[in-house]
Amino acid sequence: MLDVLCNTNHVSNAESTHEQPLLANRLLVVYENHPLESTTVRAVPRLLAQLAVHFASTARATEVITISPGNSRLKDVRSVSATLGYTGRLNCRVRGSRLARSLGFRQSIDATTGYQRIKQALMPFEQTADERTVLVVSTMTAAIVAKQVLPRARVIYWIQGMPRLGQESLASRAVAAADAIVAPSKAIYEDLFALICRDRFSAPVWTIPNWSNQSQVKTLSAAVVDETRQRIGLTADDFAIMHVGRAPEKGLQVAKTALAIGQFQKNTVLVTIGGAKKERRRLSDRAEFLQLGWLSLEELNSVYQTCQLGLVPSVWWENCPLALIEMMSLGICPIGSRVGGIPEMIEHGKNGIIVDAPNDVTAWASAIETLAGDDALRNQLGHQASLSVQQNFNQLQLLTRWRQVLNTAVSTAS
Structure with a gap:
């Protein structure tokens, strides 16, 4: 023992x-x-x-x-x-x-x-x-x-x-x-x-x-968030989903595939941080991929708040990911893999959603569809996510x- x-x-x-x-x-x-x-x-x-x-x-x-x-x-x-x-x-x-x-x-x-x-x-x-x-x-x-x-x-x-x-x-x-x-x-x-x-x-x-260092993760005004969305190329009608990390184990390919097969009511954009270059391309009629490259911590904080949903689709071992803590602290509803320490941070159905099989793109697409189409549920889970960070992190x-x-x-x- x-x-x-x-x-x-x-x-x-x-x-x-x-x-x-x-x-x-x-x-x-x-x-x-x-x-x-x-x-x-x-x-x-x-x-x-x-x-x-x-x-x-x-x-x-x-x-x-x-x-x-x-x-x-x-x-x-x-x-x-x-x-x-x-x-x-x-x-x-x-x-x-x-x-x-x-x-x-x-x-x-x-x-x-x-x-x-x-x-x-x-x-x-x-x-x-x-x-x-x-x-x-x-x-x-x-x-x-x-x-x-x-x-x-x-x-x-x-x-x-x-x-x-x-x-x-x-x-x-x-x-x-x-x-x-x-x-x-x-x-x-x-x-x-x-x-x-x-x-x-x-x-x-x-x-x-x-x-989470709360002095570095600050809630921005609606005007600043709108300006940031325009600057990175998001329209007022886009539903933005956050992902951080370029390494294969961070599950970016799973996230892209899930969006490509998902059925969404409005244009959905997967915003990812990392990678050597900026890139934007369409995944389907209703889904896009937007890679912003590496950002400063201040820029990252701004981009977080342009998104309505956060993904941690890790396919290999995760510990206690800082990106997940930061997204949750800002009230962004998280979806995470049942990998490593992620289930210790996300209580399924209370402060986020857990996908049991990390590589199951159908399950990921379903979870994203559910939260993208239910503002009340997404906001409720995001609020509880913020409270859990205050209590535990x-x-x-x-x-x-x-x-x-x-x-x-x-x-x-x-």
Whole structure:
């Protein structure tokens, strides 16, 4: 059994994060893939950045440092750039090349650029890191290298994705390296535990959802929404449906097919964010596809509010998708796949609709038709979705629980 230390009761508004001092004297927030920025549209670096900024402002006695590619310009946070010189990058390329594999050289994690970036960035802390140094990491690679370079420090593995096929051994090593694990959904820790089948899964697990930063998700006036609709090419009569993500596992093809076969009363437009280029084309007589490419966070917030319905048609593992939280917080009625942690966020028939078979385009078309044709039901579910975000995904409440995680990791150090 997993040792689950999750308190499911909500923290009251009267409870202040200042009542519980942070025990760590240094907090390192590590991400090797992208710079940590509070306003990026990328979910993981944004959440990590917001966590760093929060504790930098509320725990003045703790030095907060971010380690990521480039320089993170976060208030009161020291930034260390995780970069790799030409020789290091060349060495990783050679060791990971087809020629090296054909010659029988064993592929290992330390041959990756991500591993080497983090290792070099952590080396300056090797002599001073002790049990009151806490690292928050969100990738398997970062968890492993953090414990290797700083063995006395406390490593908190914030799981933001499931390992892919063939990565079971890597996942086992990451779990073994962690002193605590934070899972944004119950589904991810249950499935991870089942996947790696570890009797020695000894790290305590805290289930803490991702959160919505309400200062970044603002309700706009009707005039601004109308102007945004005109700017992106939506008419007053178009029924707009929101989708975020370009990766195949985000189910864009399922959504496009569902709209192509759906029977709609008015012109229905699937608005999707992501992809390298803007694109617009017709899917059927009553359905269109509109791809807007990558947007800033402010632009994304505006486009959300041009849509009457939100889709999360993921066909592969989902954790606690930030796009879903943001759409729900704005009162956009969601339809989601029964995949990963999505059913923990959408209660079927209460604050949205769940499609049981992720790839069943007929079921998706039916769900979209139902909500597109019933304004009262759609608005009711959207209102309940907004209330559920206020109750379950409140940033300050969840960061209070994060403070418990950090302090417990320090206080239980042997």
